Amino acid sequence: QVALKESGPALVKPTQTLTLTCTFSGFSLSTSGMRVSWIRQPPGKALEWLARIDWDDDKFYSTSLKTRLTISKDTSKNQVVLTLTNVDPVDTATYYCVRMARREDYFDYWGQGTLVTVSS
Amino acid sequence: IVLTQSPGSLSLSPGERATLSCRASQTVNSNYLAWYQQKPGQAPRLLIYGAFSRATGIPDRFSGSGSGTDFTLTISRLEPEDFAVYYCQQYGSSPYTFGQGTKLEIK
Numbered sequence: 001q002v003a004l005k006e007s008g009p010a011l012v013k014p015t016q017t018l019t020l021t022c023t024f025s026g027f028s029l030s031t032s033g034m035r036v037s038w039i040r041q042p043p044g045k046a047l048e049w050l051a052r053i054d055w056d057d058d059k060f061y062s063t064s065l066k067t068r069l070t071i072s073k074d075t076s077k078n079q080v081v082l083t084l085t086n087v088d089p090v091d092t093a094t095y096y097c098v099r100m101a102r103r104e105d106y107f108d109y110w111g112q113g114t115l116v117t118v119s120s
Numbered sequence: 121i122v123l124t125q126s127p128g129s130l131s132l133s134p135g136e137r138a139t140l141s142c143r144a145s146q147t148v149n150s151n152y153l154a155w156y157q158q159k160p161g162q163a164p165r166l167l168i169y170g171a172f173s174r175a176t177g178i179p180d181r182f183s184g185s186g187s188g189t190d191f192t193l194t195i196s197r198l199e200p201e202d203f204a205v206y207y208c209q210q211y212g213s214s215p216y217t218f219g220q221g222t223k224l225e226i227k
Binding site: 037046047048049063105107112113 | 154166169209211215218219
């Protein structure tokens with residue numbers, strides 16, 4: 001069965017770089033059509049899509065955060081890594097790793113999420 | 121594409137019918153519109169994709185409809201476990217966007 005789990009620091013200081021790792025099972029990112037995205041949700045607010053990486057290493061980013069985000073994958077470890085540079089308190093959120101459906105761009109399996117607080 | 125959900129909150133009783141709306145600022149290509157349910161402390165769960173197709177394991181009391189810029193999620197008879205926040209998402213245009221959510225509360 002498909003499962004995803006996020007890991008990373010719970011607390012980050014302003015201006016630092018946040019690095020989150022998604023470890024997944026039940027599918028392979030080397031399989032044609034597979035994609036993984038990151039989505040975040042500030043406390044009490046709505047969902048915001050951040051980035052996507054495809055089986056062929058194509059990468060896509062949120063327009064507003066493009067300059068600060070990097071997404072990468074390690075297929076051998078079944079991991080996807082997201083980095084967000086120069087964090088600010090407004091980046092405080094629960095960050096979700098999400099698998100995307102193969103033929104359409106909806107999100108079919110979600111990780112449990114990891115809460116990241118940006119504070120000095 | 122900006123998605124506007126209405127109402128912001130809805131107070132109903134178990135057994136009643138719920139109608140949630142999602143309006144897009146532009147036409148959603150190919151009706152690529154999904155609905156998700158989120159309970160407190162949990163990740164969202166996919167309910168509907170392609171505007172009206174139910175995801176695996178979703179009860180048939182959940183139905184999606186609409187096209188173009190106007191979409192609806194209907195829950196025919198509310199069960200206690202249906203009280204949650206519901207989000208719509210469009211994936212017909214980049215970047216993917218979500219609505220601000222509708223909170224469905226027990227009356």
